[in-house]
Amino acid sequence: MSESATSDRAPLAERNASAAFSPLYQQIKALLLQSLDRGEWKPGEAIPSELELAGRFQVSQGTVRKAIDELAADNLLIRRQGKGTFVATHHEARVRYRFLRMAPDDNHQPVSGSQILECRRIKAPADIARLLDLRSGETVVNMRRVLSFDQVPTILDDIWLPGAAFKGLTADSLDRYRGPLYGLFESEFGVSMVRAEEKIKAVAASDDAAKWLLVQPGSALLLVERLSYTYGDRPMEVRRGLYVTEKFHYRNTLN
Amino acid sequence: MSESATSDRAPLAERNASAAFSPLYQQIKALLLQSLDRGEWKPGEAIPSELELAGRFQVSQGTVRKAIDELAADNLLIRRQGKGTFVATHHEARVRYRFLRMAPDDNHQPVSGSQILECRRIKAPADIARLLDLRSGETVVNMRRVLSFDQVPTILDDIWLPGAAFKGLTADSLDRYRGPLYGLFESEFGVSMVRAEEKIKAVAASDDAAKWLLVQPGSALLLVERLSYTYGDRPMEVRRGLYVTEKFHYRNTLN
DNA sequence: CAGTGGTCTAGACCACGTG
DNA sequence: ACGTGGTCTAGACCACTGC
Numbered sequence: 001m002s003e004s005a006t007s008d009r010a011p012l013a014e015r016n017a018s019a020a021f022s023p024l025y026q027q028i029k030a031l032l033l034q035s036l037d038r039g040e041w042k043p044g045e046a047i048p049s050e051l052e053l054a055g056r057f058q059v060s061q062g063t064v065r066k067a068i069d070e071l072a073a074d075n076l077l078i079r080r081q082g083k084g085t086f087v088a089t090h091h092e093a094r095v096r097y098r099f100l101r102m103a104p105d106d107n108h109q110p111v112s113g114s115q116i117l118e119c120r121r122i123k124a125p126a127d128i129a130r131l132l133d134l135r136s137g138e139t140v141v142n143m144r145r146v147l148s149f150d151q152v153p154t155i156l157d158d159i160w161l162p163g164a165a166f167k168g169l170t171a172d173s174l175d176r177y178r179g180p181l182y183g184l185f186e187s188e189f190g191v192s193m194v195r196a197e198e199k200i201k202a203v204a205a206s207d208d209a210a211k212w213l214l215v216q217p218g219s220a221l222l223l224v225e226r227l228s229y230t231y232g233d234r235p236m237e238v239r240r241g242l243y244v245t246e247k248f249h250y251r252n253t254l255n
Numbered sequence: 256m257s258e259s260a261t262s263d264r265a266p267l268a269e270r271n272a273s274a275a276f277s278p279l280y281q282q283i284k285a286l287l288l289q290s291l292d293r294g295e296w297k298p299g300e301a302i303p304s305e306l307e308l309a310g311r312f313q314v315s316q317g318t319v320r321k322a323i324d325e326l327a328a329d330n331l332l333i334r335r336q337g338k339g340t341f342v343a344t345h346h347e348a349r350v351r352y353r354f355l356r357m358a359p360d361d362n363h364q365p366v367s368g369s370q371i372l373e374c375r376r377i378k379a380p381a382d383i384a385r386l387l388d389l390r391s392g393e394t395v396v397n398m399r400r401v402l403s404f405d406q407v408p409t410i411l412d413d414i415w416l417p418g419a420a421f422k423g424l425t426a427d428s429l430d431r432y433r434g435p436l437y438g439l440f441e442s443e444f445g446v447s448m449v450r451a452e453e454k455i456k457a458v459a460a461s462d463d464a465a466k467w468l469l470v471q472p473g474s475a476l477l478l479v480e481r482l483s484y485t486y487g488d489r490p491m492e493v494r495r496g497l498y499v500t501e502k503f504h505y506r507n508t509l510n
Numbered sequence: 511c512a513g514t515g516g517t518c519t520a521g522a523c524c525a526c527g528t529g
Numbered sequence: 530a531c532g533t534g535g536t537c538t539a540g541a542c543c544a545c546t547g548c
Contacts, residue, residue, distance in 0.1 A: 023517060049533060060519045065534085073328070075510055081534050082526035099509050103454075196509040199358075201500035202457040202475035220457035220475035226509075245456035252507055254354050254451040254481075255330055278536060304514060315538045320515085336515050337545035 028057055028067035036076065036087060036192075037231040043089035043186045047077065050085075076194055076231075090182035090193070099182065099196060099228075102155065102243060103251045110149035110248075117212070119143040119171035121163055128160045131227055131238050139163030143174065146212050153213050154248060160238040165191055191236055196228040200250065209242050222250060283312055283322035291331065291342060291447075292486040298344035298441045302332065305340075331449055331486075345437035345448070354437065354451060354483075357410065357498060358506045365404035365503075372467070374398040374426035376418055383415045386482055386493050394418030398429065401467050408468045409503060415493040420446055446491055451483040455505065464497050477505060 032047075041047045050068065054061045068085055071077040075098070078086045090098070104110050124132065124140040132140070140160045147155040159181075161169070166189055177184050185191045201223045210217040222243035230236045243250065287302070296302045305323065309316045323340055326332040330353070333341045345353070359365050379387065379395040387395070395415045402410040414436075416424070421444055432439050440446045456478045465472040477498035485491045498505065 025517075046533095051533090062520085063518060066517085068534095079534065080527090082528080082532080084533060101507075101509070194510065198507045198509065200455065200477065200505040200507065202477045202498070203500075204475050218473075220459050222455065222457045222477075243457070245458075250455040252356075252453045252455065254356070254453065255449065280536075306514085317539085318537060321536085323515095334515065335546090337513080337547080339514060 024059055025063045025066040025070075028053075028059065028064055029070055031057070032067060032071060033076075033231060039190055041087050043087045043192055044091065046084040046086050074194070088192075088194075090180050090186055099193070100180075101250050101252065102149075102248050104149070104248055111151070113148045113151070115146045115148070116171050116174045117144040117146065119169065119174055124160070128238050132160065132162055132235050134162060141166045141169050143169075143171075145174075149248065152244075152247075154244045156209055156212050156242045158240045162236060165189060165236065192230055193228045193236065194230060195233075196226050196237075198227075199225045203242075205242070213242065213244050215244060215246075221245075224250070279314055280318045280321040280325075283308075283314065283319055284325055286312065287322060287326060288331075288486055294445055296342050298342045298447055299346065301339040301341050329449070343447075343449070345435050345441055354448070355435075356505050356507065357404075357503050359404070359503050366406070368403045368406070370401045370403070371426050371429045372399040372401065374424065374429055379415070383493050387415065387417055387490050389417060396421045396424050398424075398426075400429075404503065407499075407502075409499045411464055411467050411497045413495045417491060420444060420491065447485055448483045448491065449485060450488075451481050451492075453482075454480045458497070460497070468497065468499050470499060470501075476500075479505070 032053075035041060035047075047053075048056070050061050050064045053064045057064065068077060068079070072079050072085070075088055078088050080086060120142055121139050122142050123137050124134050126136055128134075128140060129136045129138060134140070140163050143157075143159045143161075145157050145159070146153050147157065166185075169189070173188075174184075182193050185193065202220055203223045204218045205213065205215055205221050207217050209215075209221065210219070213221070215221070222241075222245055224239075224241040224243060226237070226239040226241070227235055228237040228239065287308075290296060290302075302308075303311070305316050305319045308319045312319065323332060323334070327334050327340070330343055333343050335341060375397055376394050377397050378392050379389050381391055383389075383395060384391045384393060389395070395418050398412075398414045398416075400412050400414070401408050402412065421440075424444070428443075429439075437448050440448065457475055458478045459473045460468065460470055460476050462472050464470075464476065465474070468476070470476070477496075477500055479494075479496040479498060481492070481494040481496070482490055483492040483494065
């Protein structure tokens with residue numbers, strides 16, 4: 001009898017042809033990722049309870065738990081004891097600064113503001129197209145803005161987005177919007193940024209950058225090139241930022 | 256009968272007065288951390304098997320597993336299926352660049368070299384003493400070095416270490432040593448760096464920095480101030496690095 | 511082959527949040 | 530009182546490593 005303990009459980013791969021051979025909880029994780037990507041549960045919403053998911057996938061609660069654990073470790077889901085498990089969102093003070101690594105040298109809470117300089121649809125430059133996995137010549141949205149902290153211009157951002165996913169993004173809509181840009185992308189365009197990679201250099205301020213950031217041309221700035229990804233490691237944003245690090249710094253943790 | 260399922264298990268806190276009230280696996284984690292800190296298992300060595308630890312602490316294997324899982328997630332331990340669980344070490348190519356975030360703009364593998372400029376014992380400057388939790392006036396080791404990639408001077412490091420923990424560290428011993436500095440700290444002084452925090456700014460090269468890095472005075476450099484911690488979040492190193500980002504960049508991942 | 515960590519299950523009880 | 534996630538246990542089997 002004991003040898004039949006697991007014989008009535010068919011591998012999930014047999015029930016779902018799309019999942020390759022891998023541990024059950026990895027297959028569950030992949031299925032949950034698909035649902036997130038499809039928008040089955042929106043950012044900020046609760047996903048079904050562990051028990052319900054266990055029933056749906058015909059696995060034990062522990063297996064679902066391990067899948068969710070990994071998604072929570074990646075900040076795609078947020079567990080709240082007694083309440084449920086929620087889809088991460090860029091709205092919410094808690095994670096407001098998840099992708100903003102600029103911090104004041106002292107410890108006061110800066111007042112931040114944003115000014116849109118430009119927002120237009122153009123043919124993707126070759127380097128941007130390559131980074132975004134677009135064919136050269138495809139349309140991208142290009143916007144520029146200045147972020148200020150305590151009324152002091154501190155970040156000059158140059159941003160590119162795939163045109164197809166961001167139809168209807170205009171300088172006007174950006175001006176009206178209050179809050180983090182990634183929040184807007186979530187709510188208005190259904191694009192959740194879940195991960196990003198940055199390359200940082202020190203550069204001399206160009207005349208144009210100096211003008212917007214109110215610094216001397218040639219003074220040292222941080223150049224931060226960011227590539228942001230949505231579910232499934234699909235690149236969805238290129239961002240080149242010039243940071244004034246007079247009273248602020250870029251913080252990072254190694255471990 | 257069923258209500259006695261756990262009645263023969265006394266909370267670990269009763270057996271170990273030092274552990275405050277918290278989940279069992281957190282108490283186990285704290286005990287493992289103590290053992291690591293004490294040097295009971297050295298970097299690179301295997302710790303006892305999960306089953307053995309479970310026996311030692313009188314808990315189930317699953318509880319030990321969860322404690323180890325968290326330590327592995329923090330990179331303090333490394334699991335190897337079929338072999339055991341090992342104490343993380345800064346020797347080993349695998350994690351060689353755990354704390355070195357500088358990467359070439361193209362993707363070639365650079366040849367690196369180190370030149371020690373200075374190594375002396377001095378009274379800690381006020382800011383360094385504060386960062387290292389030392390009383391002002393205590394002795395620190397101060398060393399300076401240049402790291403080169405492909406024979407090109409790229410990083411000028413200024414490093415401070417608590418004098419008490421690093422007796423016998425001299426320019427001579429540094430010159431003889433090949434490999435990552437944190438590996439030396441581990442083997443020779445029993446100090447494992449497990450985590451670090453960095454603050455990054457862009458600055459203009461001073462005359463002195465320009466001399467060592469072979470750049471024009473005033474050119475833009477990355478200033479990276481690092482505070483490194485050993486077990487128990489005890490700060491053990493301050494490092495101020497000036498990085499030339501002409502052909503290299505500082506890489507980072509956000510998630 | 512024995513021993514290690516890795517996966518999976520089933521079920522108990524706890525802690526938290528809400529009604 | 531109920532449902533959620535959080536902890537803990539016990540035991541099975543799998544996958545990898547090394548003798």
